[in-house]
Amino acid sequence: MSDLAIPPRPTLAAVAELAGVSASTASLAFSGSGPVSAATRERVLAAAEQLGYGGPDPRAAALRRGRSGVVGVVMEDRLADAFRDPINVAMLDGVADEAGAAGAGLLLLTESGGEVGQLTSAPMDAAILVGCSTRLDESVDRLRRRGLPVVAIEADDREGVLTIGLDNREASAAGAEHLRSLGHTSVAVVALPLDGTGGGTPLPADWESRATVHTTIERLRGLRDVYPDFPGVVATGSTIEAGMDAGRELLALTPRPTAIVAQSDLLAVGVLRAAEEAGLRIPHDLSVIGFDGIRPELVRPWDLTTLVQPAQEKGRAAGAAVVRLLAGETPEPACFRCALHVGATTGPAPSVR
Amino acid sequence: MSDLAIPPRPTLAAVAELAGVSASTASLAFSGSGPVSAATRERVLAAAEQLGYGGPDPRAAALRRGRSGVVGVVMEDRLADAFRDPINVAMLDGVADEAGAAGAGLLLLTESGGEVGQLTSAPMDAAILVGCSTRLDESVDRLRRRGLPVVAIEADDREGVLTIGLDNREASAAGAEHLRSLGHTSVAVVALPLDGTGGGTPLPADWESRATVHTTIERLRGLRDVYPDFPGVVATGSTIEAGMDAGRELLALTPRPTAIVAQSDLLAVGVLRAAEEAGLRIPHDLSVIGFDGIRPELVRPWDLTTLVQPAQEKGRAAGAAVVRLLAGETPEPACFRCALHVGATTGPAPSVR
DNA sequence: CGGTTCGATCGAATCGATTCGAAGTGTCCG
DNA sequence: CGGACACTTCGAATCGATTCGATCGAACCG
Numbered sequence: 009m010s011d012l013a014i015p016p017r018p019t020l021a022a023v024a025e026l027a028g029v030s031a032s033t034a035s036l037a038f039s040g041s042g043p044v045s046a047a048t049r050e051r052v053l054a055a056a057e058q059l060g061y062g063g064p065d066p067r068a069a070a071l072r073r074g075r076s077g078v079v080g081v082v083m084e085d086r087l088a089d090a091f092r093d094p095i096n097v098a099m100l101d102g103v104a105d106e107a108g109a110a111g112a113g114l115l116l117l118t119e120s121g122g123e124v125g126q127l128t129s130a131p132m133d134a135a136i137l138v139g140c141s142t143r144l145d146e147s148v149d150r151l152r153r154r155g156l157p158v159v160a161i162e163a164d165d166r167e168g169v170l171t172i173g174l175d176n177r178e179a180s181a182a183g184a185e186h187l188r189s190l191g192h193t194s195v196a197v198v199a200l201p202l203d204g205t206g207g208g209t210p211l212p213a214d215w216e217s218r219a220t221v222h223t224t225i226e227r228l229r230g231l232r233d234v235y236p237d238f239p240g241v242v243a244t245g246s247t248i249e250a251g252m253d254a255g256r257e258l259l260a261l262t263p264r265p266t267a268i269v270a271q272s273d274l275l276a277v278g279v280l281r282a283a284e285e286a287g288l289r290i291p292h293d294l295s296v297i298g299f300d301g302i303r304p305e306l307v308r309p310w311d312l313t314t315l316v317q318p319a320q321e322k323g324r325a326a327g328a329a330v331v332r333l334l335a336g337e338t339p340e341p342a343c344f345r346c347a348l349h350v351g352a353t354t355g356p357a358p359s360v361r
Numbered sequence: 362m363s364d365l366a367i368p369p370r371p372t373l374a375a376v377a378e379l380a381g382v383s384a385s386t387a388s389l390a391f392s393g394s395g396p397v398s399a400a401t402r403e404r405v406l407a408a409a410e411q412l413g414y415g416g417p418d419p420r421a422a423a424l425r426r427g428r429s430g431v432v433g434v435v436m437e438d439r440l441a442d443a444f445r446d447p448i449n450v451a452m453l454d455g456v457a458d459e460a461g462a463a464g465a466g467l468l469l470l471t472e473s474g475g476e477v478g479q480l481t482s483a484p485m486d487a488a489i490l491v492g493c494s495t496r497l498d499e500s501v502d503r504l505r506r507r508g509l510p511v512v513a514i515e516a517d518d519r520e521g522v523l524t525i526g527l528d529n530r531e532a533s534a535a536g537a538e539h540l541r542s543l544g545h546t547s548v549a550v551v552a553l554p555l556d557g558t559g560g561g562t563p564l565p566a567d568w569e570s571r572a573t574v575h576t577t578i579e580r581l582r583g584l585r586d587v588y589p590d591f592p593g594v595v596a597t598g599s600t601i602e603a604g605m606d607a608g609r610e611l612l613a614l615t616p617r618p619t620a621i622v623a624q625s626d627l628l629a630v631g632v633l634r635a636a637e638e639a640g641l642r643i644p645h646d647l648s649v650i651g652f653d654g655i656r657p658e659l660v661r662p663w664d665l666t667t668l669v670q671p672a673q674e675k676g677r678a679a680g681a682a683v684v685r686l687l688a689g690e691t692p693e694p695a696c697f698r699c700a701l702h703v704g705a706t707t708g709p710a711p712s713v714r
Numbered sequence: 715c716g717g718t719t720c721g722a723t724c725g726a727a728t729c730g731a732t733t734c735g736a737a738g739t740g741t742c743c744g
Numbered sequence: 745c746g747g748a749c750a751c752t753t754c755g756a757a758t759c760g761a762t763t764c765g766a767t768c769g770a771a772c773c774g
Contacts (some may be wrong), residue, residue, distance in 0.1 A: 029754085030754045030755075032731095033733095033752080041752060044751065045753090061504055066484040067729080067730075069730080070420045070484055071760065075482065076420055078468065078483065087461070114468070115466050131421075133433065153416075372760060374761090385723075385763095394763095396722060399721060420761090421729090422761055423764095424731085426761090427729070520741080716763105717772105718774105719769100722756100722767105723766090723769105724765105724767075725767095726765100729761090731758100734757090736758085738753075740750090740751085742749085
């Protein structure tokens with residue numbers, strides 16, 4: 009515990025001198041690229057050992073190489089919020105898989121982070137935008153100006169950005185279709201935040217023009233494709249608590265909806281708890297459908313009807329895209345598809361039973 | 362989607378030239394530190410705008426300044442595993458809070474990541490070691506040689522490393538004491554991994570000498586302080602599934618233990634499910650105690666008796682320590698305390714009822 | 715009206731490694 | 745025995761910004 013101070017670090021030049029070789033040779037010995045005799049390498053390594061040299065300074069190497077081996081993962085919210093939803097974790101896992109395999113570290117950034125913005129000052133080779141929205145334009149702009157390749161997950165197609173998409177609209181429509189086929193005519197929605205602010209309010213009629221979060225809009229559109237008109241609540245985030253709050257509000261509506269569409273599984277679980285609290289039987293009195301397909305154990309004891317998205321695959325695709333982009337290739341944008349899992353939380357509408 | 366190629370980036374020198382000032386002045390204009398007339402700043406900024414200059418290259422700035430504004434967070438496992446346990450997420454959240462406030466980004470690294478090791482080649486100013494074990498020595502060594510301040514969370518005290526601790530042993534003992542006061546004489550443990558490998562096996566008698574994960578050892582010691590002898594299973598990780606597997610095994614023992622000590626709440630939930638599966642009533646037939654104190658909703662419907670650790674605080678402390686270390690100060694090591702939350706999963710031992 | 719002081723701007727050195735072409739040393743073959 | 749070739753090693757330029765001391769002007773004061 010005593011000596012946390014950092015002693016002056018020896019440089020490659022110092023090592024080279026001690027080893028009796030030039031700096032360039034020493035560099036070759038470390039990087040491994042280039043022809044260096046075994047004996048020389050030994051000598052350099054020994055000198056490094058003797059001086060307590062820990063290898064080339066990544067900062068200098070990054071400057072010279074023009075690469076820092078870091079991929080930025082940009083999230084809008086506080087990091088905690090981002091980690092709170094298992095679907096993000098799964099996705100991040102996929103990213104880490106691919107990027108990590110290529111030797112890149114993941115730098116977690118928030119759009120709001122820092123004063124001038126970490127986006128501008130963080131050393132990275134490329135960026136992955138996650139859960140994009142309002143500030144996306146600004147973020148993309150900042151990143152592009154820095155000359156960084158940008159991959160966005162679930163965002164509008166836009167110039168200079170490779171998009172990894174999800175069939176949010178079609179999937180939502182499929183879910184809604186499932187409800188309609190069960191005879192539901194009165195459905196309500198618990199929407200994800202529209203624009204990163206507030207929430208906890210009724211879904212405004214002009215959501216389509218007001219909302220800025222791509223995912224939220226698309227999922228709402230999908231629902232509207234089947235049910236032209238529906239009431240709803242905007243959740244404060246993708247959490248069980250937010251889902252409960254929203255669920256309570258929707259269940260207090262008159263007439264009470266016979267089905268609730270939640271835009272994430274966590275929200276759905278919250279709704280289910282609110283329903284339970286209200287003494288409703290699922291799916292007898294109320295059908296609930298989620299979105300994401302997080303691990304079943306987290307939804308337990310319910311077998312949630314939901315749209316299962318290949319989150320980890322999505323992450324992998326983003327990670328792989330970044331890697332290829334950095335390699336100078338031009339990967340194709342991708343769009344993943346969800347699968348409807350019909351569980352035990354949806355059933356025939358009460359009125360038609 | 363068309364132009365993902367990266368056009369050659371203008372440099373500060375180019376901007377300076379266009380603005381008709383020297384590079385040094387342009388630098389001042391951007392960094393804001395130093396006296397620059399408003400007019401000049403305007404001109405420089407305008408020139409930057411015109412050239413599409415996105416600000417100083419962080420790599421070059423990092424080299425010159427000797428700072429990259431990045432704090433490495435080193436985890437042993439795959440990232441996904443680390444995120445899987447909410448307690449880690451909470452802790453990471455704390456770290457992000459403090460580090461983020463100081464303008465630092467979080468670089469996620471794994472000890473095994475990359476070939477030569479990201480630990481050696483990642484640009485960062487300091488490192489926080491999380492969930493440390495076997496490879497800790499090597500990791501610390503590598504980092505220290507690079508001259509980086511190192512903060513370790515829950516690790517043995519060691520030279521050159523600032524430790525943020527937790528009273529794992531005392532807390533575990535308190536939990537065990539709680540069980541003993543309820544009359545339990547036959548307790549079993551579901552241990553966290555001993556050394557990052559395998560698991561899913563009975564707890565070996567020589568765990569104390571074999572195990573390398575600090576947290577696991579300390580918690581086992583705490584239990585032994587109260588119960589000198591106990592059977593156990595080593596889980597494959599801190600997950601509900603692993604807890605279920607371990608729970609099934611322990612419940613199959615003869616005689617069946619009347620209480621099970623799980624070394625994490627997720628494991629405890631798994632044990633509870635295994636108990637439920639076996640038709641046991643909680644706490645009538647079996648008492649279960651966890652460790653961590655993750656959010657109650659995740660443990661629902663149980664009110665788990667557990668040792669609540671201030672995970673986020675721990676993270677904040679680590680983050681704050683790193684920030685202070687980087688500021689040249691010498692923060693004190695800290696040790697946090699757990700609080701026993703007596704829930705509804707522990708009760709009098711069957712035999713004494 | 716000259717000297718002083720303060721503020722803005724500039725030059726040049728520096729951070730620490732990487733890289734490419736050139737030079738040096740042996741070896742092998744004709 | 746001389747020339748070509750292979751393999752190492754070395755020098756020097758470069759990556760792009762930051763920073764410190766010096767310079768230059770102008771305003772201010774006596």
